[in-house]
Amino acid sequence: EFTVEEGKLWLLQTRVGKRTSLAEWVIAYDMVQEGLIDEATAVRDRLTAGKLDELFKPIIQAELKDAKEPVAKGLNASPGAAVGKAVFTADDAHEWAEKGEKVILVRRETNPDDYHGMVASQGILTSAGGTNSHAAVVARGEGIPAVCGAESIRIDRKAKKLSVKGTEVKEGDWLTIDGTDGTVYAEELETEPSVLEAAILGESEARRSKLWKAYERFMKVADKQRRLRVRANADTPEQSRNARERGAQGIGLCRTEHMFLGEERAAAVRQMILADNEADEQKAYDVLEPLQKQDFLGIFEAMDGLPVTVRLLDPPLHEFLPDHTELSVEVALAEARVVKLKKKELEEKKELLAKVDELREANPMLGLRGVRLGIFKPGLYAMQVRAIADAAAELKQKGKDPRPEIMIPLVVTAEELQQMREELEPVVERILRDAGVDLHVEFGTMIELPRAAVCAGEIAEHADFFSFGTNDLSQTAFGFSRDDIGGFLGLYEERKLLPANPFATIDEPGVGRLMDIAVNEGRAANGNLHLGICGEHGGDPESVVFCDRIGLDYVSCSPFRVPVARLASAQAVMGEATTSSR
Amino acid sequence: EFTVEEGKLWLLQTRVGKRTSLAEWVIAYDMVQEGLIDEATAVRDRLTAGKLDELFKPIIQAELKDAKEPVAKGLNASPGAAVGKAVFTADDAHEWAEKGEKVILVRRETNPDDYHGMVASQGILTSAGGTNSHAAVVARGEGIPAVCGAESIRIDRKAKKLSVKGTEVKEGDWLTIDGTDGTVYAEELETEPSVLEAAILGESEARRSKLWKAYERFMKVADKQRRLRVRANADTPEQSRNARERGAQGIGLCRTEHMFLGEERAAAVRQMILADNEADEQKAYDVLEPLQKQDFLGIFEAMDGLPVTVRLLDPPLHEFLPDHTELSVEVALAEARVVKLKKKELEEKKELLAKVDELREANPMLGLRGVRLGIFKPGLYAMQVRAIADAAAELKQKGKDPRPEIMIPLVVTAEELQQMREELEPVVERILRDAGVDLHVEFGTMIELPRAAVCAGEIAEHADFFSFGTNDLSQTAFGFSRDDIGGFLGLYEERKLLPANPFATIDEPGVGRLMDIAVNEGRAANGNLHLGICGEHGGDPESVVFCDRIGLDYVSCSPFRVPVARLASAQAVMGEATTSSR
Known part of the structure; x- marks a missing residue:
C-alpha cells in the first residue's frame, strides 16, 4: 500500500512477498549476480531451509499446471506431485502396488494400521486432518507427496469412490495431487522430475539451469559455514x-x-x-x-x-511373528473344524500361538x-x-x-x-x-x-x-x-x-x-x-x-x-x- | 568365636545376632526399660523399618509352628501366614474364591495375566523366581503372604497337583505357607492374628503384651521425631x-x-x-x-x-471393555455358526468389537x-x-x-x-x-x-x-x-x-x-x-x-x-x- 502526498511517495504498509522455494533460490541468485547482496546474506536470510526439499520433488508439467483446473484444494502436507489410480483402503493400496499399479491412497484420515498401504502409494489424499495429522507426518517422513484436509471431498469408503463438486472418482480412476500447493486433479497429469534431481543424476540441460547454479553456489557457501x-x-x-x-x-x-x-x-x-x-x-x-x-x-x-x-x-521379537488376534481366530476356527487343517498343521499353529502369547507384551x-x-x-x-x-x-x-x-x-x-x-x-x-x-x-x-x-x-x-x-x-x-x-x-x-x-x-x-x-x-x-x-x-x-x-x-x-x-x-x-x- | 589365652578372654570374631522383627522390638524395649539405651537410640538403631509390617501379619500358632515339620522351604517373599486349598491356575483361584473358598495359588512363576487370581488368594506359592519376581512384588504390594522359589516342589499344572519329598498335594488339598520364614506345610494349620493387629482392634490381652507396649512407646518417639x-x-x-x-x-x-x-x-x-x-x-x-x-x-x-x-x-477406556482377542474369536465363531447367536446379538457384538478395535492401543x-x-x-x-x-x-x-x-x-x-x-x-x-x-x-x-x-x-x-x-x-x-x-x-x-x-x-x-x-x-x-x-x-x-x-x-x-x-x-x-x- 502506498500513497503520494505533497509529491512524496509514502509506503503505508509492506508485506513479505510470498515466493515459492524455486523463486527464492533464483531471485537470491540473481541478486548476488547483480551485486545487490553478497553470498552470505543470500544463504543466511533469503533461503528457507524447511522448503528446500520441495525442489527435489517431481512437479506437474508447467503448461498442464497452468491449463488445468483443480477439483479440490487441501493443505500442502508433503511436497511433490504424484499420479496414480484412486484406492480407498490401505490394504487395496498395498495389493494394487504389489501388482505394479501406481496408486493414490484416499482416506478421510489415516492411522498406524494404514502404514503398509501408505508407503506403497505414490501419494496420499485425505479429506480431514491438518499438516500434523498422521497422514501428513508419515508422508513427510517417507518423502511421499500428500494433500491433507481437502474438506470439499466426500469419501464413500464402502462404495469405494469419492465425489467433489459433481465429479465422481471411483476406485481405479486417475488422480493427480500436488503436495507442494495442495491441489487435487481428477485426471492423469504428466509430471516431470525436479530440475535438481535431474541435475544430480547428471542431465546436462538441468545442469545448465539457473536453479542448479544457485543450488551449487549457495550450498558450497553453506557447507563452508x-x-x-x-x-x-x-x-x-x-x-x-x-x-x-x-x-x-x-x-x-x-x-x-x-x-x-x-x-x-x-x-x-x-x-x-x-x-x-x-x-x-x-x-x-x-x-x-x-x-x-x-x-x-x-x-x-x-x-x-x-x-x-x-x-x-x-x-x-513378536514383530517377526503373526498377529496374536488373527492367529487366535485361525486356531479357534480350525479347532471348530470350520477351517480344515491336518492334525499336524493345527498342532504347529497351536504351538506358534503359545509362543506368540508368551512374547506378547502389554506395552x-x-x-x-x-x-x-x-x-x-x-x-x-x-x-x-x-x-x-x-x-x-x-x-x-x-x-x-x-x-x-x-x-x-x-x-x-x-x-x-x-x-x-x-x-x-x-x-x-x-x-x-x-x-x-x-x-x-x-x-x-x-x-x-x-x-x-x-x-x-x-x-x-x-x-x-x-x-x-x-x-x-x-x-x-x-x-x-x-x-x-x-x-x-x-x-x-x-x-x-x-x-x-x-x-x-x-x-x-x-x-x-x-x-x-x-x-x-x-x-x-x-x-x-x-x-x-x-x-x-x-x-x-x-x-x-x-x-x-x-x-x-x-x-x-x-x-x-x-x-x-x-x-x-x-x-x-x-x-x-x-x-x-x- | 572366642579363645582363652593366658587367662584372658579374647573375642576373635563377632557377628550380629539375627533377630526376628518381634525380637528386635522386645529386646529394644527391655534395654530401654533397664536403662541400657535411651529411647532415641532404640528407635534410630535397633528397629528395622522394612520388617515392621511382618508384625501386623497373621502367624501360625506358636505350638503348631514348633511341632510341625515343613515339607518345603522357599524364600520369604511377602510376610505372614496363609492357609487355603491348593489351586494351580489364576482362573481357578478366582473362581474358587468367588465361591467363598480360601485358596493358595501355586505356580511355577506368575505373570501379569495372573493378577486377578493372585489378589483372590490367601497366599501365593511359587517354585521359581526370587524375592523380586513378579509374584513377590505383587504379593508385597497387595499385602498377600507369599513363599517364592521353593525349588524342591514339582508342579504338574495339567494334572493340577504338586509333589514334594514324596508328598502329593492335589487341587483342593490344604496348604499352609509362612511368608515370614519361607516355610510350606502340606496341611491346614491354625493361624492367629498378629498381636499388634489384635491390639489395634482393641483386644485387651494383646494390649497388655510387651510387643504392643514397645510399639506404642517407640512409635510415639518416631512420630515426634x-x-x-x-x-x-x-x-x-x-x-x-x-x-x-x-x-x-x-x-x-x-x-x-x-x-x-x-x-x-x-x-x-x-x-x-x-x-x-x-x-x-x-x-x-x-x-x-x-x-x-x-x-x-x-x-x-x-x-x-x-x-x-x-x-x-x-x-x-478399553480396560472397561472386553478383551480384543477374546471378542474377535467369539465373533468369528458366531459368524461361522459354531456358536449360535441371534442376529441382533451378533450385530451388537460386532459393533462392540469395532469399538474395542478403535480404542485398542499399541502401548x-x-x-x-x-x-x-x-x-x-x-x-x-x-x-x-x-x-x-x-x-x-x-x-x-x-x-x-x-x-x-x-x-x-x-x-x-x-x-x-x-x-x-x-x-x-x-x-x-x-x-x-x-x-x-x-x-x-x-x-x-x-x-x-x-x-x-x-x-x-x-x-x-x-x-x-x-x-x-x-x-x-x-x-x-x-x-x-x-x-x-x-x-x-x-x-x-x-x-x-x-x-x-x-x-x-x-x-x-x-x-x-x-x-x-x-x-x-x-x-x-x-x-x-x-x-x-x-x-x-x-x-x-x-x-x-x-x-x-x-x-x-x-x-x-x-x-x-x-x-x-x-x-x-x-x-x-x-x-x-x-x-x-x-
Whole structure:
C-alpha cells in the first residue's frame, strides 16, 4: 500500500512477498549476480531451509499446471506431485502396488494400521486432518507427496469412490495431487522430475539451469559455514548412494530390522525365536550371518571412506511373528473344524500361538527390545557383529576404507553398555586380527530414554559415541506413544495444549533439556565422546539449530532431507536464520 | 568365636545376632526399660523399618509352628501366614474364591495375566523366581503372604497337583505357607492374628503384651521425631479406616477406577464409552454421578478432618471393555455358526468389537489415559468433580470436616493443568456456593512423566500440589513396562545390570534426580506448593529416607505399610538408620 502526498511517495504498509522455494533460490541468485547482496546474506536470510526439499520433488508439467483446473484444494502436507489410480483402503493400496499399479491412497484420515498401504502409494489424499495429522507426518517422513484436509471431498469408503463438486472418482480412476500447493486433479497429469534431481543424476540441460547454479553456489557457501556434519539414516546400499549424492557425510543410523525379513530369512528368524536351546538358536544364526554380511558389504561399499553407524537389532521379537488376534481366530476356527487343517498343521499353529502369547507384551515399546534383546538372546548381537566385522575386514583387504561404528540401542544403565561391549568387542577384534587388517571399530549407544540422558555421565565412560534417538526420547519423556496419540494430537494442537508437535520439532524445555544434560555430562566424563542425533528431528531446521547450539557433532536425517540439514546448520552458525520448517 | 589365652578372654570374631522383627522390638524395649539405651537410640538403631509390617501379619500358632515339620522351604517373599486349598491356575483361584473358598495359588512363576487370581488368594506359592519376581512384588504390594522359589516342589499344572519329598498335594488339598520364614506345610494349620493387629482392634490381652507396649512407646518417639507426614493410598471407606488405625494422616492417593466397575455401573460405563454424541454421554454420567457421590461420602467421612487426594480417572477406556482377542474369536465363531447367536446379538457384538478395535492401543500406558481422557471426554472429569464437591458440601453442612484435594493425572504440559483447572474449578465453586459452605478445594497434579519433572517450574504455576507418581515415572524414565519386564528383570538382577529393582526402591541417579529437579523448580516457581509421593516407593524405607532428603512434605503408601513409613521417616531425621527393606 502506498500513497503520494505533497509529491512524496509514502509506503503505508509492506508485506513479505510470498515466493515459492524455486523463486527464492533464483531471485537470491540473481541478486548476488547483480551485486545487490553478497553470498552470505543470500544463504543466511533469503533461503528457507524447511522448503528446500520441495525442489527435489517431481512437479506437474508447467503448461498442464497452468491449463488445468483443480477439483479440490487441501493443505500442502508433503511436497511433490504424484499420479496414480484412486484406492480407498490401505490394504487395496498395498495389493494394487504389489501388482505394479501406481496408486493414490484416499482416506478421510489415516492411522498406524494404514502404514503398509501408505508407503506403497505414490501419494496420499485425505479429506480431514491438518499438516500434523498422521497422514501428513508419515508422508513427510517417507518423502511421499500428500494433500491433507481437502474438506470439499466426500469419501464413500464402502462404495469405494469419492465425489467433489459433481465429479465422481471411483476406485481405479486417475488422480493427480500436488503436495507442494495442495491441489487435487481428477485426471492423469504428466509430471516431470525436479530440475535438481535431474541435475544430480547428471542431465546436462538441468545442469545448465539457473536453479542448479544457485543450488551449487549457495550450498558450497553453506557447507563452508556450517559446523555440524550431516549424515543420513539409510538401511540399504540404494539409500546410501542416494544419501551420498545429496551430500551426506556418513550414515548416522543404519537400522538392521530389514536384514531379518524376506522369504529367504523368515524360516531362520522363526527358528531363532522359537528355539528352546542354544544349539537350535545357533543354527538359525548360521543361516542369517552370511546373508547379513552381504547386506553390510553393499552398504559399506556405497559409503566407502565415510562412517556408518549400525544399530543392532532393536524391535521386539513378536514383530517377526503373526498377529496374536488373527492367529487366535485361525486356531479357534480350525479347532471348530470350520477351517480344515491336518492334525499336524493345527498342532504347529497351536504351538506358534503359545509362543506368540508368551512374547506378547502389554506395552511393547517398553518391553523386551533393544539391548534387552542382546542380553536375553546372547547369540544375536554376536552374530550381527560378526557379519559387520567380516564385511569390513573383506573390504579392507581389497583396499577399501570401511568405517563401521556399532551402536547398541535402548541402553539405560552404564552396566548394560559395559557388559555388551565386553562381550562384543573381542568378537570384532578377533575377526580383524585373523584377517590381518588394521581397523578401529567404535562402540556407542543411543540415548533415547530419560534415565539414560540424566545418567549420561556414567554411560559415557563406556561409549565412544552417543546418538540421540529423539523419537523414543520424546515418546518416553511425554508418555506419548506415537502409534496411539494420533486420536488426540489434533485436539491438543487445536487447544494449544502443546507448544508444538514434539515429533516434528524437538521440545526444547523438556526433551531438549534432557539432551543438554546428556551432552554436558557425557563430555565431562569422556572428552573423546562424539555426539549426534538420528531421530527424525535431525532433518527439521529448527531442531538442527538447537542441535548446533547444544554442541552436537552431527545430525542424521532421511536422505532426501540431507540438503535441508546442510542449509539449516549453516544458517544456525550464521545467526539470523530463516529456518521455519513450514 | 572366642579363645582363652593366658587367662584372658579374647573375642576373635563377632557377628550380629539375627533377630526376628518381634525380637528386635522386645529386646529394644527391655534395654530401654533397664536403662541400657535411651529411647532415641532404640528407635534410630535397633528397629528395622522394612520388617515392621511382618508384625501386623497373621502367624501360625506358636505350638503348631514348633511341632510341625515343613515339607518345603522357599524364600520369604511377602510376610505372614496363609492357609487355603491348593489351586494351580489364576482362573481357578478366582473362581474358587468367588465361591467363598480360601485358596493358595501355586505356580511355577506368575505373570501379569495372573493378577486377578493372585489378589483372590490367601497366599501365593511359587517354585521359581526370587524375592523380586513378579509374584513377590505383587504379593508385597497387595499385602498377600507369599513363599517364592521353593525349588524342591514339582508342579504338574495339567494334572493340577504338586509333589514334594514324596508328598502329593492335589487341587483342593490344604496348604499352609509362612511368608515370614519361607516355610510350606502340606496341611491346614491354625493361624492367629498378629498381636499388634489384635491390639489395634482393641483386644485387651494383646494390649497388655510387651510387643504392643514397645510399639506404642517407640512409635510415639518416631512420630515426634519425623518431619515427613505419612498418608495412605486407599480407595474405599474400609481401606481408609484401616489406614487411619495405622496412623495415616490423610489419603495421598484415592484411585477412582473402582467407581466405574460393578454390575450396577457397567451399563452406564459402556454407554459412556460407546456414545457418539454428548447427550448420550451425559445420560451415562447422570447414572454414575449419584453413585460416585455415595462413594466419596463414605471415604470423606472415614477420613474426617484429614486430607483426601482424589485422582480423577486415569486408565485407558478399553480396560472397561472386553478383551480384543477374546471378542474377535467369539465373533468369528458366531459368524461361522459354531456358536449360535441371534442376529441382533451378533450385530451388537460386532459393533462392540469395532469399538474395542478403535480404542485398542499399541502401548496403552502411553496412550489415551489420564488428563488426556479428561480433555477427550469433557463431561467425564466434570462429573467426577461434581460428585466430589457434592459429597464434601453435604458433609460440611452436617458439621463434618471433609478435606478433598483434586488431582489430575499424567499431566505433561502446564497448559493441560491450566485448562483443566479453568474448567473444573468453577464447577466446584458453584456447588459449594449453592450449598452455602465455605471450603477450599485444592487442585494439583501427579508428576509421573519425565517431561513433567523437568518442566515442573511451569506446571507449578497452576498447581497447589504435586504428587510424585513414581511407578509411572520409573516406567517411563527406564522405558520399562512393569507388565512386560518380568521376563528379563531376573536376568538383569542376576547380571547386576541394574543398581536395584527400580520398582521397589527409587532409582536415585535417574528417577531421583528427576524428582529433585521437580521439587526445586516447582518450589521456586510456587512457594505455596506442597509435595508428596504416592507411588509404591512411599512405603519403602530407603525411598522414604530419600524423600525426606529432597524435602517432600509427605509420603503416601499402602495402609499396611503406614507404620513402616512412620518409622523410616523418623530414622531419616535421626541419622544413622537401619532402614534396609529386606
